[in-house]
């Protein structure tokens with residue numbers, strides 16, 4: 001597996017637009033001050049000029065700032081789906097029986113879904129879902145808006161660059177390997193007000209669909225995440241009250257990732273290996289492969305099934321389940337011919353209470369694994385350790 005020598009915010013001096021933290025200031029969390037206000041965002045710029053995939057503009061080599069040391073380079077290509085065997089197929093779960101918008105129609109079919117989700121969480125920490133209730137039309141609209149944004153000229157995108165210390169805006173991930181830059185750009189959203197401001201700045205005359213599709217998509221994702229959580233908790237056979245403390249009236253954050261085509265994809269990375277900090281993440285993978293998950297020490301390329309959404313368990317849910325379900329390490333790789341966009345919704349727990357395991361999952365055989373810690377402590381730790389973040393909260397055996 002890759003090693004992870006990951007820089008923190010404090011040693012960066014040229015990271016304009018970089019992600020200061022996985023959580024927005026709108027959730028009232030404190031972040032270390034960003035030191036990078038006036039620096040040149042060279043990594044974004046050198047990617048952004050290739051945003052239209054024009055072969056004339058794509059360099060024949062990966063520039064040095066994106067070059068991974070040889071021992072850290074990915075060996076599994078973006079579409080290396082062939083390594084699967086029957087026992088290694090990533091689960092694709094049909095959610096039709098769960099009827100996102102209403103009552104359960106078929107109880108037996110629903111029980112099957114609960115069992116499939118339980119197995120997927122236990123064995124993978126990851127699954128894809130189909131018939132999830134999010135209309136194709138909405139998915140296409142949001143993808144269209146994301147494409148519209150990322151293919152703007154660089155200086156237009158910079159009009160909405162993430163200000164230092166803020167979460168929302170255009171920038172690149174801090175999820176990176178040491179000083180090597182990710183071959184990706186991001187657009188981070190926190191709420192409707194700032195999203196409407198971005199839209200007004202970018203397209204003063206034509207921004208209704210951008211704003212509407214953002215609102216509809218985040219609303220759907222919130223609803224879907226809540227439903228998935230009910231299914232997950234049902235599969236654990238535990239008291240729901242503990243989980244509801246974290247999930248009632250909570251929301252999430254949307255992020256769009258853009259991975260331009262790359263001349264030498266196996267010398268760089270789109271996003272380095274990490275786990276997500278939150279409860280669960282719902283990802284629209286687009287049509288191009290690129291997401292990879294780690295299972296039993298091997299990297300596995302995720303095949304984007306048409307119309308499917310991907311779901312991964314985050315660190316917070318790992319703690320709530322006392323590590324019965326693991327937060328899955330994942331990364332993104334790039335390819336030579338196709339740019340890729342992913343739409344990522346991070347469902348975030350209520351941040352005001354300590355994150356502690358469900359008492360029903362703490363037993364003599366499986367004692368409590370984590371010291372109590374709050375969400376702020378976790379997100380600070382995440383800025384330093386993108387993988388194995390939770391090891392820093394383990395109770396001594």
Ligand SMILES: O=C(O)CCC(=O)C(=O)O
Pocket residue numbers: 255257271276283285290291330331332342344
């Ligand atoms: O691009 C993807 O498929 C995954 C992105 C991701 O893991 C993230 O944004 O946290």
Ligand SMILES: [Fe+2]
Pocket residue numbers: 274275276330
């Ligand atoms: Fe992620």
